[in-house]
Amino acid sequence: MRGRNLLIVGLAIVLGLIAVYLANSYFSGVEQRQAREAEEGQMARIVVASQDFQFGTPLATTNLRLANWPANSVPQGAFQSVEEATRGGRVALRPIVIGEPILASKVSGEGGRAVLSAILPEELRAVSIPVNQVSGVGGFVRAGDVVDVLLTRQIPGDGADAQDQMTSVVLENVLVLAIDQVADENQTNPQIGQTATVQTDILGAQKLTLARQVGSLSLALRNVENQAVGGTRTVTPADLGGAGFYIASKSSAPAETQAAPATGRSSSGAAPRRPSGPTMSIVRGVEATTYEVKRNGGM
Structure with missing residues (x-):
């Protein structure tokens, strides 16, 4: 029984090693094929995002990959290798979507942090x-x-x-x-x-x-x-709007209803009625008041 278990374990290890070898061979073949296609079709290899980046996301080998790009239209600031893009602990300063090239203008410098000053143009x-x-x-x-x-x-x-x-x-x-x-x-x-x-x-x-x-x-x-x-x-x-509308203070209302001064003028400000007969003026201090004299001698 013990020998049988050892045989099963050994067989599992051999199968695991074979699977690892086949996987490495496959991915190596894919990379070699992409590199060969890039060389034949005048394509360049640049670093792109393999997942969405938010502000402050660190660049790592797990979220970056190499992709073929037309050699005559490589964006300025693109990275040529994943090692170069991740060197020094760079972080994203702008949102980046899957498949978008990683550009130096969208990430911090080496040893950089997600600071707002890294986004600002020099003159602003x-x-x-x-x-x-x-x-x-x-x-x-x-x-x-x-x-x-x-x-x-x-x-x-x-x-x-x-x-x-x-x-x-x-x-x-x-x-x-x-x-x-x-x-x-x-x-x-x-x-x-x-x-x-x-x-x-x-x-x-x-x-x-x-x-x-x-x-x-x-x-x-x-x-x-x-x-x-x-x-x-x-x-x-x-x-x-509403020009021309005005509400006066309530404290000024009593002053408008006060009796007219004893000068014969009415409270509305109109001129007094002109006497039709003889008049007499009586001066009290500095104020003169005019009275109409009735014809029977009364006042």
């Missing part, structure tokens, strides 16, 4: 502004969207009160890099954030920094294909 800046459920378009503004930034503040001037407000466009057509700490463009579900990080130049960064101090900021979501800018103007309460 990332600036964060506070948002809420209303100013953030109900949570529908996500990373990768394009927005306009609006500023609402009090109209300057000594005669302006708290209700004298105006709204102007601070920046147009700016890219949203992240909402809170979420920079994944594939996260499209509405989520209420408290901070929006946008991409702008240094002047725009200065405008947003100052705007945070002088008023409240809001985002206006726009079509990503709409690149038009300009043509905006400042909006005041007069642009909301």
Whole structure:
């Protein structure tokens, strides 16, 4: 019985080794065939994704593979080997789909981390502004969207009160890099954030920094294909309609019903009736009052 068990175990080991050998031979043959086809058809071998990548996904041998690519149309920044792509612990800085080439512009450098600064072009800046459920378009503004930034503040001037407000466009057509700490463009579900990080130049960064101090900021979501800018103007309460309507303070009502002064003028402000007969004026202090004298001598 013991010898039989040993025989079965030995047979299983031999079959396993044969399976491993056949598998290695098959995959080696596939790689050699692809390399030969690439050489014959003037194809290049570049690294592509074998699974979907999200922001911050590490590059590894398990999610990358080599694929044939037309030699005359190899994307700039493509990697020629999996070892080169995974060297130094690179991570994805942009979403990458299965079969898409791995480009240097979409991953960090060697020893890199999933930091937002790696996404920014050299001449641009990332600036964060506070948002809420209303100013953030109900949570529908996500990373990768394009927005306009609006500023609402009090109209300057000594005669302006708290209700004298105006709204102007601070920046147009700016890219949203992240909402809170979420920079994944594939996260499209509405989520209420408290901070929006946008991409702008240094002047725009200065405008947003100052705007945070002088008023409240809001985002206006726009079509990503709409690149038009300009043509905006400042909006005041007069642009909301209802011009010409005014409700007086209730404290001024009694003054309008007060008796007319003793000058003979009526409370409505109309001129007094002109006497038809002789009159007499009586001066009391500095005020003169005119009375009509009746013909029978009465007053």
